[in-house]
Amino acid sequence: MKVPLHVAKEQEVKAAGFKPTPETEIKEKFLAKLDDVRSSMRSIMVMLETCTKCGNCAQQCHSYLGTNDYNNFPAARAELMRRVYKRYFTTAGKLLGRFYGAEEFDSELISKWMTYFYQCNECRRCAQFCPFGIDTAEVTIAARHIMSELGIMPKFMAGIAVNMEKSGNNMGIPKPAIVDCAEFMEDEMRDETGLDIKIPIDKPNSDVLYVPSSADFFTNVDTMIGAAKMFHHLGVNWTISSKILEAANFGLLFNMNVMREHNQRLKEAAREVGASLVVQGECGHGWRAARMYTEGASGPVPFKIMHVLEYAAENLSKLPLRKLPLRVTLHDPCNYARAGGVIEQPRQIIRACVEEFVEMTPNREENFCCGGGSGILMDEMMEIRMQLGKKKAEQVKALGSLDYFAVPCSICKAQLPHVMKHYGMGSLSMGGVMDLVGKAMVFDK
Secondary structure, three states: OOOOOOEOOHHHHHHOOOOOOOHHHHHHHHHHHHHHHHHHOHHHHHHHHHOOOOOOOHHHOHHHHHHOOHHHOHHHHHHHHHHHHHHHHOHHHHHHHHHHOOOOOOHHHHHHHHHHOOOOOOOOHHHHHOOOOOOHHHHHHHHHHHHHHOOOOEHHHHHHHHHHHHHOOOOOOOHHHHHHHHHHHHHHHHHHHOOOOOOOEOOOOOOEEEEOOHHHHOOOHHHHHHHHHHHHHHOOOEEEOOOOOOOOOOHHHHOHHHHHHHHHHHHHHHHHHOOOEEEEOOOHHHHHHHHHHOOOOOOOOOOEEEEHHHHHHHOHHHOOEOOEEEEEEEOOOHHHHOOOOOOHHHHHHHHHHEEEEEOOOOOHHHOOOOOOHHHOOOHHHHHHHHHHOHHHHHHHHOOOOOOEEEOOOHHHHHHHHHHHHHOOOOOOOEEOHHHHHHHHEOOOO
16 A cells, blocks of 8 residues: 555554554454444444535635645545445445445555545534534544554654653653753743742642643743743642643544543643642643543543633733733634634733734634644645645735734644745744733733
């Protein structure tokens, strides 16, 4: 079979805790896993059976609009699963085969699945415009799960699974490095404010467990600093955990069992520090996984879960904010606007922090994806990523001159600088919403 460049090699698959499937057994195991999905995720089958291929989703999909590839048309992508489902699990498909739109399993099918289900950003915009509410992202999630159970996954995803198991974060940062990074940020805040603002690590008897993205300790430090300043001013008894320095949960993006393991790690970390409130940092899909699946897929939780932007908006009147002389727009991460209920809060915060806030068109639930969502951050897919980011670049360019692009999601923060540079806007300053909070806060020295 033709293997896409981003697929993990056998040793990488094994290192991630998965067992590669011999080629002679792939068909049997593939159909068994599809049957598992068929019986355990009936909503997927309802979607496959309901779609009339009306085409309404085509012009709403940034993936299709960016690549002009028919298989990136959401209904056509779902057809890759629908055809094999019809062939092996419907009477008409078994009897009539291709005359009923059914298709035999072969090695090329797996190659197509790996290619096109990893060109879907799982942004759920198609569901927003589908007259039947069909959510192709759910089909994509199921397809990726099936492939990973066969030992077929991107090397990027495999590497993250290894890092999470070893270190509790996607970047593989060990605790001594976490401590060093925290001390560096504390020094930065002390030089700026004259205050001893701490980033506590593994502090017992804490009321709040803050779960940042690991990128906030290297590439997005101003996001972490903004959160630390907020907690300090509010007098919050808080901590981060070295066991789960990761808001992102890549299991949602390729394997549901890995997602549950991440959620269990979150529950254990909260128990160890005694937190009654878990505050999730700026990560889109991580927020969806925490909000919807920590309890739903991983059992009861004895604590409340909030997003950091919800928390900041709730305490906005208590924060000493000045308006920064900036013209700012906001990118709505897909898993906030279409899956997580974090829509108005970032707008409230930005308006409190800057002199001018301008909206993209479209925005909120109808906003376009950054093109890197669902973990499509592989260097091997850079050309595709730029195509998937085309609509977002057009949205930003239409606004004219900007001073700052607020991007409250770690994957979006990793993707959009490349997109802006590719489309001629490389000088645009970008960062999180909590970055603005940190910069706008005024402390008495």
